[in-house]
Amino acid sequence: MKKVIIGDRIVKSFGAGDETCKVLDGVSVEIGEGEFVAVMGPSGSGKSTLLFALSGTDGVNGGKVVVDGKDLSEIGEKELSDLRRTKMGFVFQQPTMLKYLNILDNIILPSTRDNRKNVATITEKARALMKRMGIGELGARDITQVSGGQLQRAGICRALMNSPAIIFGDEPTGALNSKSAQEIMDIFSEINREGTAIMLVTHDAKVAARTERILFMRDGTIVSELMLPKFDGTDLDGRVEKVTVKMREVGI
Numbered sequence: 001m002k003k004v005i006i007g008d009r010i011v012k013s014f015g016a017g018d019e020t021c022k023v024l025d026g027v028s029v030e031i032g033e034g035e036f037v038a039v040m041g042p043s044g045s046g047k048s049t050l051l052f053a054l055s056g057t058d059g060v061n062g063g064k065v066v067v068d069g070k071d072l073s074e075i076g077e078k079e080l081s082d083l084r085r086t087k088m089g090f091v092f093q094q095p096t097m098l099k100y101l102n103i104l105d106n107i108i109l110p111s112t113r114d115n116r117k118n119v120a121t122i123t124e125k126a127r128a129l130m131k132r133m134g135i136g137e138l139g140a141r142d143i144t145q146v147s148g149g150q151l152q153r154a155g156i157c158r159a160l161m162n163s164p165a166i167i168f169g170d171e172p173t174g175a176l177n178s179k180s181a182q183e184i185m186d187i188f189s190e191i192n193r194e195g196t197a198i199m200l201v202t203h204d205a206k207v208a209a210r211t212e213r214i215l216f217m218r219d220g221t222i223v224s225e226l227m228l229p230k231f232d233g234t235d236l237d238g239r240v241e242k243v244t245v246k247m248r249e250v251g252i
């Protein structure tokens with residue numbers, strides 16, 4: 001399987017001198033094309049830091065991250081930002097949307113910033129995505145006039161605008177009720193079935209159970225891994241049970 005991202009013995013520290021804190025302690029992980037991966041672990045174990053390192057959001061202090069054959073530490077700011085924009089999509093717990101723009105304009109903003117000529121084509125793509133995500137009628141609304149689940153759908157539309165090879169999600173369902181969370185996971189499953197790799201940080205066994213590989217972190221290292229068949233919509237309870245057993249085994 002071709003790799004979208006390779007993390008090789010990543011070390012990440014914060015602080016300096018006596019105050020230095022090693023948050024990632026030599027983590028190696030590879031994400032294959034079209035893979036659906038979850039990262040679980042206790043609070044502070046380094047999950048988000050790993051996601052930020054693999055996505056080039058933050059630099060690393062040791063080891064390397066390779067995306068699309070390029071070592072992120074060897075490319076310039078502009079190339080890194082182009083790589084992130086074209087290959088990666090990001091979905092956070094609280095979608096970071098601008099208050100003075102409506103939903104549609106928020107979705108197209110990152111794509112139109114560097115491409116003012118193609119606003120009509122970009123808008124058309126956004127509208128098609130919004131329709132698919134069940135928010136086709138909400139483009140003109142303010143971000144305060146939609147529910148949390150609808151706002152997250154808008155965040156997913158924005159992440160998909162450049163047809164990325166991988167979507168990173170940091171607790172994307174963390175602020176949603178369980179029904180909305182499962183609906184958002186249905187969307188992620190569909191996106192993944194179409195070939196986009198997804199890497200999600202989550203505390204929720206029910207979310208992790210929808211993925212096919214779960215990495216368990218403790219104290220800045222990956223201590224265990226659970227493989228599951230790709231989710232086909234059946235036996236979610238059985239999958240959740242497997243994740244829960246493993247969580248207990250690992251001590252989460």
Ligand SMILES: Nc1ncnc2c1ncn2[C@@H]1O[C@H](COP(=O)(O)OP(=O)(O)OP(=O)(O)O)[C@@H](O)[C@H]1O
Nearest residue numbers: 014015023041042043044045046047048049050201
């Ligand atoms: N910018 C930063 N400066 C200093 N310390 C940081 C910074 N970012 C993260 N840390 C520390 O690194 C450790 C790991 O943080 P991280 O957010 O990766 O954990 P996490 O596993 O995602 O936790 P949670 O489940 O609570 O979100 C924590 O101790 C945190 O305080």
